[in-house]
Amino acid sequence: MRKQIAIHIFLCLLVFTAVVDANEPRVTRFQQAEAFAEVGDLVRHRYYQETDAVDLYHGAIEGYLSKLDPHSTYITPEQLRKTQERLEGAFEGIGIYFDLIDNFLTVLSPIDGSPAYAVGILPGDRIIRIDGHSAVGIKSAEVEERLKGPKGSIVTVSVQRQGHERILEFEIVRDKINVPSVPYAFCVVDNVGYVKVNRFSGRTTEEIRSAVGELLSKGIEKLILDLRGNGGGFLEQAVSVSDLFLETDRLVVYTEGRRRGSREDHFSRRDPLVPRSMPVICLVNSSSASASEIVAGALQDYDRGLIVGHTTFGKGLVQKQYRLKNGGALLLTVAKYMTPSGRPIQRPYDESGQAYVEAGHDNYDPNNDPESTVAKPIYYTEILHREVFGSGGISPDVGVSADPPPSFERAP
Template sequence: MLTLDFIFPVRRLVPYLISLLAALVISSGRSDAQPARRPSIVDQAQAFGDLNDLVRRYYYEEVDQAALYDGAIEGYLSRLDPHSTYISAEDFREMQERLEGSFEGIGIYFEIIESFLTVLSPIEGSPAAKVGLLPGDRIIKIDGKSSVGIKINEVEGRLKGPKGTTVHVSVQREGVDALLEFDIVRGKIRVPSVRYAFMLNDEVGYVKIDRFSGRTSEELSAALENLGSRGMAKLIFDLRNNGGGYLEQAVAVSDKLLDPGRLVVYTEGRRRGSREDHFSRKKPLVPEAVPVIVLVNSRSASASEIVAGAVQDYDRGLIVGHTTFGKGLVQKQYGLQNGGAVLLTVASYFTPSGRPIQRPYSDDRMAYLEAAHDDYDPNADATLDKPIYYTEILAREVYGSGGITPDIALHPDSLTVFERHIVSESLVLEFATKHGQSITRAHVDFNSFFTGFEPGKRELTKFRKFLENTDPKFGSEQERSLKQSAEFVKRRLRRQIAQIRWGTAAAGRVAVEDDPVVQQSISLFDKALALLDSRAFHDMRRGTSPATGSGTDPAFENVR
C-alpha cells in the first residue's frame, strides 16, 4: 500500500492527480470529440441508456441494477426542491402505515435494553394487550428462537405479520421465575396520532398530536369532547416535533378551533388558475371563549404549520415556543411501476393572510435541514428586507418565508453532555427496568405514584451505583456531572419508572408534568385571554381599518 507522508501544494497536486488518472484509464479505441452544445432531452435519455449498458457489460463487479435505478431516480429529484422525494417499495409501505396510523402485528411499543427486547407498553386494545403482556416484560424467544441480542430493524420481520396469523413469544417478567408463554394472534393495530389528552389541573386541558394521519380529526374530536366534559376552560395544543401529514387533516383539525367559513390555507401551483382554497366548515369544538396556546418548535412542520398559521392569522390563540421548520411546499403522491412512489412538489401553500411559509433552500439538502434547528430566526432578523403581513382580525404584524414565528418564544434548557449520554444510551430506562418495581413498591397504582412519589437522595445513590457497575465511561468526572444534573435525573427517573410500571400513557403524563415549556405556558394564559378580549373589543368596533391596527385593544399591543 502506498502511503504519503506529506501534503502537495494544491497547484502541484491537481496536475499530479490528472496524470495519475490518465495512467489508469484504458483506451476504448475511440476519440470522438464533438463541439460543445447543450444536449437535448432525447440526448440525455440516450446517454442514460448508454451508461446503463456500459455498467451492465463492463463494470468490474456484479451490481444491483434495481439499486442503481433507485439512486438514479433520487439523483434526478435532487435537482428539484428538498421535499420532492423518491420512496422505494419497502419505504413506501412503511410511510403508508405511518400516515394511515395502522399496521398488522401484535401492537407494542418496545426498546432494546441490555440486548433484551423490552416491552415499554402494549398499545391499548391490541392483541398484545389482550393476552396480558405488560410494560417491562422481556421477550426472550419468538417462535421458539432466541431474540436476545436482536436489532431494532429485525423486530419488525419477526413480530409483524398478516392479520390472523399467530406468533408465539416467551416472556421473562420481573418477580416470576419461569418464562411465561403467549400465543398472540396478530391483528390490525391502530397507532393513535393524538398521543396524549388529559387535564393538567381543574381548568387546563392538554392535547398532544404526533402527526396528521388519516384518523387525526376523529381522534381529536373524541379527545376534546372528553376534556370538555371534564370542565376544560383553557387548552394547550402541543404540535412540537410534529412533522406533518395530510393537508386535509390539518384543515379538519383547524376546524375544531376556528369559526365556520374561515379560509384555513390555500395552495397555488405554477399554472394560472391552480389556486385551491380550504375552509373551515363546522362549528368549532373548542368554544370561542376558551383561550388556546399552541406549542411549536423547529420540528413542527408542514401540516403543523398550517394549523399554527391559521390560529395565529385569526388571532384565535397564542403561538408559543420556537420558530417552526418552514416547510411550505405541498407534495402529491404518484405511484411508480416498481412499487415505489414519488412525492412530487406540486404547489406552495399560504396562510390566510397570504404568508408563504417555505424557507429558502439551495442544492445542499443537509445544510437546509440543519439550518432549521439552529438559533437563527430569519423572521426576527431586523436587518433583512422582508414583507410584513397582518393578522386577519387584530392586524398584528407577522412574517413569512421562514416558518411560523411564535408570539412568545420559549426554549427548553439544552442538555449537558452527561444528560445526553444517559438518555441516548437508555441508561435511566435500563435502571427503571431493573429497580423501578422495588423502588416504588408502596405505590400500587399510577395515581398513588403520580401524586406521592418523588425520587430523592436514596434513588440517586442507587442510580450512581448502577452507573458504576454498568457504564464503562462512569468515573469521577461523571460523578460530578451526576450531582450537577440531579434534578434532571430525578425527573427522568420518575418518567421512566412510570413507563416500565404503567406504560406509555403514564410516562407521557409524568413527562408533561415535568416539562418546563408546558409549565411556563400555563402562566401565559393571561396573555391568551387578553388576545380573546382584543378580538371582542374589535368586534364591538367592527368597521375600523385593520391595516392601521386601530381595532387592537391597547392591553395587547406588546404581544405579537
C-alpha cells in the same frame, strides 16, 4: 440479462421523454438521451464489478428528483406500504408504543385492545428476545420487521420486567392494529385540558373532536393542543382540525402551483367546537411539520391560540402521489402552502437532502436571532395585526427550549 437490457432501455426512454423545457431544441434532447445510453452501456460492460440494474434504476430516478426539491421523491413498493400504514393509522402486528432506551427495546405502552395488551405486556417491559433471537441493541427498523406480520401469525417475545427475577415469555397472535392519532387526552389540572396529536391521518379530526368534547364535558376552561413531533399527514385533516377552533368561512390555508389560476383556497366549514372565549395554547417544536404547521399557522394568523415552543420544521410544499406500474410511487411537489396572512411555510433548501433535514431539527432559529443576516419576511395577523414571520416554518409567540415528548409513532 434480458431484464437488465429492458430496464436499461426504459431508463433511456425515461430521460428522452422526461420533463424538459418545451423550448429546448429537439436535437439537444436526443443528445441527452444518447449520452445517458452511452453511460449505461459503459457501466454495464466496463464497470469492474457486477451491477444491479434495479439499484441503478432507483438511483437514476433519485438523482433526477434530487435536482428538484427535498420532498419530491421516489417511493419503493415496500416504502409505499409503510407510508400508507402510517397515514391510514392501521397495520398488522402486536400493538405497542416503544422506544430504544440504553440499547433495550422498551415498551412505553401497549395500544388499548391490541394483542400485546391482551396478553399482559406492560409499560416499562424490556423485550430482550423476539422468536428466540436477541433484541438487545436492535435498531428501530428491525423492530418493525420482526414484530409486524400478517394477521393470525404468531410471534414469541421474551420480556424482562422490573420486580420479576425470571424472564417472562409471551406468545402473541398478530392482528390488525388501529393506531390512534390522539394517544392520550386528559385534564392537567381541574380546568385545563391537554390533547396530544401524533399525526394527521384519516380519523384525526374525529378523534380530536371526541377527546375535546369529553374534556369540555368535564368543565375545562383552557386547552393545550400538543403538536410536538407531529410530522403531518393529510391536508384535508389539517383543515378540518382547524375547523374545530375557527369561526365558519375562515381561510385556513391556500396552495399555489406553477401555473396562473392554480390557487386553491381551503376554508373552515363548521361552527367551532372550542368556544372563541376559551384560551388555547398550541405546543410545537422543530419536528412539527406540514399539516401541523397549517394548523399552528391558522391559529396564529387569526390570533386564536398562543403558539409555544420552538420554530417548526418549515415543510410548506404540497406533494401529489402518482402510483407507478412497479408498485411504487412518485411523490411530486405540485404546489406550496400559504397561511391565511399570505406567508409561505417552506424554508430555503439549497443544502443537500441530509443537511436540509438536520437544519430543520437543530435548535437555531434565525427568526429569533437579532444578529441574524437571514432575511425575515414580515406578515401580520388577521385580528390583532401582530408581526409574524414567513419562509421558515411557524415561529412561536413564546419560545421554549425543551426536550420533545417520547415518540409514540413507533407502534409495531
